[in-house]
Amino acid sequence: MEFVWQSGEGIAFEADCPVCADSGPHRPVLVIPGAGPGQTDWTIVQCPSCESRFSTDRRGADYTPEAHPDGPLLEFYLEQNAGIRPMLEPLGWAEAGPGRRMLEIGGGFGFASDFVQVSLGWTAKGYDPSGLAALGRSYLGLDIVLDYWTEETPLAEPFDVAYASEVIEHIPEPSGFLASVRRAVGETGVAVLTTPNGAALNPNTTPGILAPIATPGLHLTLFSAMGLERALRSTGFRHVRVEERGDTLHALASNAELPAKRQLDSQLYRNYLCQRADTPGLAPVLLSGLRYRLFKELVNAGESAAALTQFVLIADDIRRRFGLDVSRSAALRPLKDYGDAQEWLRHYPAHLAGLLYYRAILANNLEADPVAAVRYTAAAILAGRGLRLALQNAGMDDGETERLSAHAIILNLVATACAGGDTAPLLAAVERGNPATGLLIPAEARRSLRRFLRRDLRAMGHPDMLWRVGMTNIVGDEVTLLAAPLCQDFVVDKIGAWEAIATASDAAAVLDTFRAIWCMPGADTAPASIRHARKLILIRLVQLGAFQEADDLFDGWDSPDLADDEPVATALAIVAEARQR
Ligand SMILES: [Zn+2]
Known part of the structure; x- marks a missing residue:
């Protein structure tokens, strides 16, 4: 994928900003050649008013499984790519307790729904037409309707939470989507959204981060924090909080007071992974992904013994599945x-x-x-x-x-x-x-x-x-x-400079080596290394019979404590003896 950054002087895109409705002019900031539908160039413009970025192609993709006969890279998603912790971070404030209900919109496999059910005792309902959602329904036993959530979807009573992680950037008309979320939470529920941070779409962002943010053909709107806040307020939410979390925006919105900020409880997350991994009959690829995430959490938490135990289980599984x-x-x-x-x-x-x-x-x-x-x-x-x-x-x-x-x-x-x-x-x-x-x-x-x-x-x-x-x-x-x-016969390479001293063939070569070491960047901040180099040099000079040079150097260094080292003391004794002769 090639990123061609624009100077902001290209031909303006004539349309209203999908975030704030500003009529522009919206200038191109990035073109990704051939990456759009049918190998068209994918062009992203920026709104001068709300600073959100959006694609000029507003058609959006079809997320039904019929449109994706090959299916997703399921192993990649389940074992590594699904950011379960980042998905749960915006729910860190949520309290355990029965009777609470969450709507998950476009949740794919449904890890967030699963978490609130397993760890918080809530019930969750999902809407997502994708093949991944069908798999989540079957692998995790979730209540997911294989359809889009829209303004017309029947709603018997509002949900306590409507959660949509990495969804709104896919929607051609975000305002209609936000209205459907607003309807889902009624007067007291909380809408929880995450979406890529449009501000991260810049030439300083690394390719590993940039490609998933840009995602040509699928990501149509890359909100700025300001744009997302404005859009939520104009949907009618009285209380809105948008936070920039690096490359991601987290938003909470409600008509009632928002809950206080709270980080996800790491222990609660680890317990979720443990509980889920212990479920009998899990698909091997799902089990492997849960165990890997648990292993990572345990290493980060300093729980080394438990981490090693997990590693043994994962390594066994890898031997069985991949040899x-x-x-x-x-x-x-x-x-x-x-x-x-x-x-x-x-x-x-x-x-x-x-x-x-x-x-x-x-x-x-x-x-x-x-x-x-x-x-x-x-x-x-x-x-x-x-x-x-x-x-x-x-x-x-x-x-x-x-x-x-x-x-x-x-x-x-x-x-x-x-x-x-x-x-x-x-x-x-x-x-x-x-x-x-x-x-x-x-x-x-x-x-x-x-x-x-x-x-x-x-x-x-x-x-x-x-x-x-x-x-x-x-x-x-x-x-x-x-x-x-x-490679099988690997041995640790010897330090080049130490070798150079030990193999120098005359006094001049030894002194050259030492000068080179002393001129190395950082040598002045490494007293122990310099001390070691001096020791080797004295010994090598004495071995070569260069007693005068050894004596001069030792005097010049003015560090008599070097003689506390036994091999140095021996070398100096030989020098002293030679001088007496
Ligand atoms: Zn705008």
């Missing part, structure tokens, strides 16, 4: 590339990148096994790359995997340094790599790699490793360099 052994880092191997998403998902679980990344965190933090962390992160990044390449071929992408890969490359380098390996070749390759190819890591993450690496090494109590970063400039292909630890 792939992820239970031990030593068993990991480079993955095969499959250009087609369906094909990729036949060979690997959709959550493989995330699973391996969170497992690497446990290896690093809990098991203090940096070599395992190197291997798990390497496999995670390569899995994420493979999945994203396949998705990109289908005009899709995955922001979560993009984000995980950027974090995983930092952890990979930190763990490599902690294992005594040389971070420089991979670091140099990733810093100079192309964001659109190779490991598919965004430009901003590549630029800030060194900064985060320093911060992490410092935080982990490894200040002496800071300066190892960037000691050599061997540039290679980032994919090959990253895959190296997954």
Whole structure:
């Protein structure tokens, strides 16, 4: 998918803004060539009044299963892509209790409905004509009517909550949709909406985030926070609250006072995942997705033992379903590339990148096994790359995997340094790599790699490793360099500079090495490393018989405590003896 940003000077689109009805002129901000229906160019314009973005093609898609005979990438959705936690965040204020009723509009599989029923004791009713909704009805046993919710849909009594997550951006006429939501909640109920934040549609947003926001052909209106608030108020809601949550807008609207803001209770969410995963007879792909999300939550909550237990269950399942052994880092191997998403998902679980990344965190933090962390992160990044390449071929992408890969490359380098390996070749390759190819890591993450690496090494109590970063400039292909630890005969590379000192053939070569080390960026912030380098240099000079140079250097450094180290003391004794002769 190619994003062609417009200077805002193109031909104005003659129509009223679907959000605020302003007549414009609405100038193009983005064109995605050939991505619209029938390979037409998909053009997005911006309203000068409410700053919402909207497509010039207002036809909208048909969401009935007849229009999608191939069905969705179900494994991708259930195992990884369905953001269950983000879906539930806007319901964080909701209290448990019987008798409460929620309407879920366009909920697809229906995870939010399932959550309020399982964890809050509410009853939920869904309206969604899609194939995904039919699957949710059967897999989760939900009450979903396979039809659109409209202003004409019969309503016996208003609902306590009408919830529509990532729906309104699909609707050709949002005002009619909002009126139907307003009707559903009556005078006391609360409307809960989420939708992509139109402000995130800009050239600084990474492709993994941008592609799902733009979604040509399906996303017709990308509201600004201001636009969504205005639209809700003009629908007749007296109380409206719109929050920008990064790339997403959360909106609550009601005629009654709005509930106080409250985050989703993480324990409640974990309990939901546990309860659901324990349901007998769940479809394997659904079970696998629930367990992965639980595993991730447990790692993030620091519940490491419980997390490892979940990982064992997931690894067993992956061995059975895919014949792939992820239970031990030593068993990991480079993955095969499959250009087609369906094909990729036949060979690997959709959550493989995330699973391996969170497992690497446990290896690093809990098991203090940096070599395992190197291997798990390497496999995670390569899995994420493979999945994203396949998705990109289908005009899709995955922001979560993009984000995980950027974090995983930092952890990979930190763990490599902690294992005594040389971070420089991979670091140099990733810093100079192309964001659109190779490991598919965004430009901003590549630029800030060194900064985060320093911060992490410092935080982990490894200040002496800071300066190892960037000691050599061997540039290679980032994919090959990253895959190296997954090849069977992998051994940790020796630190280049230490090797250079140990193998220098004369005193001049030793001194050159030391000058190069001292000039490295960050050397002044790494006293322990400099101390270690001095020790090696003294020893090497003495081995080469360069006693005068060794003596001069030691005097010049003015750090007599260096002699507390036994090998240094021995070297200095040899120097002293030589001078007496
Ligand atoms: Zn507008």
